[in-house]
Amino acid sequence: MAFVNLQNLTYKYQFTKTPVLQNINLQIQEGEFVSVVGPNGAGKSTLCYALAGFVPHFFKGEISGSIEVAGVESSKSTLDEWVMNVGLAFQNPFNQISGAKYTVFEEIAFGLENTGVPRDEIKVRVDEALRLTDITELADRSPYSLSGGQQQRVALTSILVMQPKLLVLDEPTSQMDPIGTREVFSVIRKMAEGGMTVVMVEHKMEWIANFADRVIALKDGQILLEGKPNEVLTSDLLAENGFGLSRYTSTAREAKKQGLWKKENLPVTLDEAVKGFKK
Amino acid sequence: MNIKIKDLHFTYPSGLQALQGISLSIEAGEQVAIVGQNGAGKTTLVRHFNGLLQPTSGSVMVGDWDTKQNSVAKLASRVGYVFQNPDEQLFSRDVETEVRFGPRNLGYSSEKMDELVKRALTLTELSDKTGDNPYDLSPTWRKMVALASVIAMDTSIVIFDEPTTGQDAVNVARIAHVIAELKREGKTVITITHDIDFCAENFERVIALSKGQVLLDGPAREVLGQEEILSQTYVDPPQLTRLGKKLGFKEIVRNQEEFLDALR
Numbered sequence: 001m002a003f004v005n006l007q008n009l010t011y012k013y014q015f016t017k018t019p020v021l022q023n024i025n026l027q028i029q030e031g032e033f034v035s036v037v038g039p040n041g042a043g044k045s046t047l048c049y050a051l052a053g054f055v056p057h058f059f060k061g062e063i064s065g066s067i068e069v070a071g072v073e074s075s076k077s078t079l080d081e082w083v084m085n086v087g088l089a090f091q092n093p094f095n096q097i098s099g100a101k102y103t104v105f106e107e108i109a110f111g112l113e114n115t116g117v118p119r120d121e122i123k124v125r126v127d128e129a130l131r132l133t134d135i136t137e138l139a140d141r142s143p144y145s146l147s148g149g150q151q152q153r154v155a156l157t158s159i160l161v162m163q164p165k166l167l168v169l170d171e172p173t174s175q176m177d178p179i180g181t182r183e184v185f186s187v188i189r190k191m192a193e194g195g196m197t198v199v200m201v202e203h204k205m206e207w208i209a210n211f212a213d214r215v216i217a218l219k220d221g222q223i224l225l226e227g228k229p230n231e232v233l234t235s236d237l238l239a240e241n242g243f244g245l246s247r248y249t250s251t252a253r254e255a256k257k258q259g260l261w262k263k264e265n266l267p268v269t270l271d272e273a274v275k276g277f278k279k
Numbered sequence: 280m281n282i283k284i285k286d287l288h289f290t291y292p293s294g295l296q297a298l299q300g301i302s303l304s305i306e307a308g309e310q311v312a313i314v315g316q317n318g319a320g321k322t323t324l325v326r327h328f329n330g331l332l333q334p335t336s337g338s339v340m341v342g343d344w345d346t347k348q349n350s351v352a353k354l355a356s357r358v359g360y361v362f363q364n365p366d367e368q369l370f371s372r373d374v375e376t377e378v379r380f381g382p383r384n385l386g387y388s389s390e391k392m393d394e395l396v397k398r399a400l401t402l403t404e405l406s407d408k409t410g411d412n413p414y415d416l417s418p419t420w421r422k423m424v425a426l427a428s429v430i431a432m433d434t435s436i437v438i439f440d441e442p443t444t445g446q447d448a449v450n451v452a453r454i455a456h457v458i459a460e461l462k463r464e465g466k467t468v469i470t471i472t473h474d475i476d477f478c479a480e481n482f483e484r485v486i487a488l489s490k491g492q493v494l495l496d497g498p499a500r501e502v503l504g505q506e507e508i509l510s511q512t513y514v515d516p517p518q519l520t521r522l523g524k525k526l527g528f529k530e531i532v533r534n535q536e537e538f539l540d541a542l543r
Binding site for chain 1: 291295317318363364417418419441444446447448449451473510512515517518519522526535539542543
């Protein structure tokens, strides 16, 4: 059975007129790395909230259908039970930093402290997590003294350290430098290979295609398309619906019109583009 | 209006040496992108341009004003600054009031103010949202409100700190259009960005910062082609530049047009 199972999920926030998610059916296997793409307002963050239990436990509203993770139904669980399995890194790290801790080290230890992990183990796990995301040198700084991208790494690390079975990431690299972004994708890939299930909202198509197993394209609260990264990210449907494309894809599409791209499939990654354009 | 920076050093109270000897000048009407690793000092640098931060040593001149001798309020008439996070700058109960706040404080006549507010709202496509509370809008539109509220001040220099973060393709195009309009009006635009493809397509000059110093500074084509040096500050060249290089193009290409020309 699928590790994540959304059945006919429809959700409307308390004060909005139309549902943000409409009849979503989605199954994700354990250890799968799924990326969610879509224009602003498509419902990507709300989908993250639904997976992380914030919908319906924190955000009220009207919900129908079911959300199941690791065989447990969300509506039959409580938020404090739910967070033992699922971790969410927020879109805006400023909203996630606790404000209760003086150093990055303590900030990352915060979740472990709250779930009763023994002190010695906390120290080992925080050190390990700091190494994993390469921020050991920030350990003694105040979370609020960091740059946006550094803060985003701290926010991500504070979730990774919890070793959730399902990791939900809402644009985790939006403020990161380009090579740092690639490194984070690579770390997430490794976590998935270690058995962690990952759902990641992102706009960076080149890295999604290089690292994710599957792409879900969301538009107006519905799944427009899903499948292998190259198939979804080169689809005409995406181009027509205001989705961002990798420059390799958009340029090859134009080149195809001019007879300069001969292959049937369009590229998303550098390798695919090199192969297709090479004379 | 130009900006002249001489041997600028800045150390935070914690002892962190964020800027370590930066000298550069930005001429009136230039479109400059600042790129570089997280923590390289990009935001620290631009916060010197409107006096939010004062040099530990060295100097920053905005036109004939030394930022050490002029208040942030005064510098605001020359330098507009759109924050990285719109939530740090929005406070009014509706979009119109928010956008009007800046020009009102600069003491423009009411006709001029009306005109500036209208233009800013049109340019950012907010004209149908003037009565909305900024915090009822999605993060995308809040970003546009932040842009509008600074553009409405009609300053000669406009700074954008990571304008495309978390924005979809449609909104990135909208922001590119705003920048092109400001350029057409002869404004100086200084933008911090990690979106290197956006940088290549919209800016003529690129400054790469690394560890509080200038690593590279020059025309976009020259700077963005330096793959090895850029990697020192965790920046990749634009996608099409990388592709052109792999395909053995002689010249450095920055955008689709240049790429397709080189391919023929």
